[in-house]
Amino acid sequence: MKFSIVITTYNRLNLLRRAIESSLNQSLACEVVVIDDCSSDETENYVKSLGDAVVYHRNQVNQGHAATVNTGVEKASGDWIKFLDDDDYLDVKCIEKMAEAIALCPDAVICSCIAAQVDSEGVELSRTPKTGPGLAFYIPQTDIHYGMLLELVPFGTPVQVACRRDAFLKTGGWDAQLNTNCDDIDSWIRIAQFGHAIFLNQCLAYRTIWTGAYNQKFSLQQRLNTNILMKERIYALVNEKHRSSIPSIADIKNYLNLHWTLIALKQKNLPSFFQMLNPAVLSPSAWQLFVNTASSRKAQMNNERIQKLVLIKA
Known part of the structure; x- marks a missing residue:
């Protein structure tokens, strides 16, 4: 099994150095692959100075994040792809544990x-929650x-995810029309059609929370x-055996609203609050889903809603 870490970057050399260092x-x-989306800073000179330690490709024109990820996977030679944005970085044992x-x-x-969310100075702010039992x-x-769903x-x-390269290629890659607005989630949805999923309840990645983040x-x-x-895309792919136990898509939309x-409201963003405020927020089924989701997260999936979880000794 060979891993390739694919780092996408655009005009963030000060952050890119940290991402590359954590990969090397x-x-x-x-393998460490850096795909430069036509940066205008000193990114090219810096990465080329690293020599054969890094596979480097520079887009001739700026293509956007999704297209740059797709190019990185194409250039990589590993069986597995570890994704990494230039403003994030990895624990030294991330690839080994995966x-x-x-x-x-x-x-x-x-x-x-699990990922630790850090500020621009690297100070930990929070961590993503555990998912399921065990390590x-x-x-x-x-x-x-x-x-x-x-x-x-x-x-x-x-920064949290790796996938098998052949499964990624079967999906056709990231959707450039989404371009940093759930293009990653959309990819996970489609990749998951081709095999099982693994979750590591270990903090092996660091995500930077700052105003310059794409999202x-x-x-x-x-x-x-x-x-x-x-x-809607997930709903269409839910296995038939679960169909009788899932909410209607209308109820799910009301819950999301x-x-x-x-x-x-929590962010005190009143223009957005009034823009999104509609009768859906009064729906009893929406509130029930809201409560159920919060309870499920708190229970870390120990309520057996997902069947046949198989522990891995790690």
Whole structure:
């Protein structure tokens, strides 16, 4: 099994150095691929100065994040791809721990871990929650989309995720029309059609929370609309055995509207709050889903909504 870490970058050399360093210092040797989306700073000179330690490709014109990720996967030679944005970085044992878990579940196509969310100075702000029992476990393919629909199995952002390269290529890659607004989640949805999922309840990645992050440019209404689109795509892929136990898509949309309206209120974003405020937020089924989702997260999936979780000794 060979891993390739694919780093996408655009005019963030000060952050890119940290991402590359964390990749080159992995305890398990792997290929490091840097795809430069036509930066105008000194990115090219810096990466080329690293010599053969890094595979470097520069887009001739700026193509956007999704297209740049797709180019990185094409240029990589590993069996597995570890995604990494230039403003994030990895624990030194990230690849080693993922490889150990994957070796115990060879039919897996996607692997995720806990990430620490840090500020621009590297100070930890929070961590993504545990998912399921133990240090590591897998979810059979037939249960993945059911879990995603009910928000019991969130794969997370690129810094948390690795996937099998052949599964990625079967999906056609990231959707450039989404371009940083759930293009990663959309990819996880489609990759999960081809095999099992692995979750590592170990903090192996660091995600930087700052105003320059790509997803900061989208309004709450845009994020709501894309969230609904993702749920519709997941809903269509839920295995038949779970169909009788899932909410209607209408109830899910009402829940999402409630969820994002409450986020706007929490953020004191009154224009977005009033824009999204509609009768859906008064729907009893929406509130029931809201309560169920919160309870499920708190229970870390120990309520057995996902069946056949198989522990991996890690």
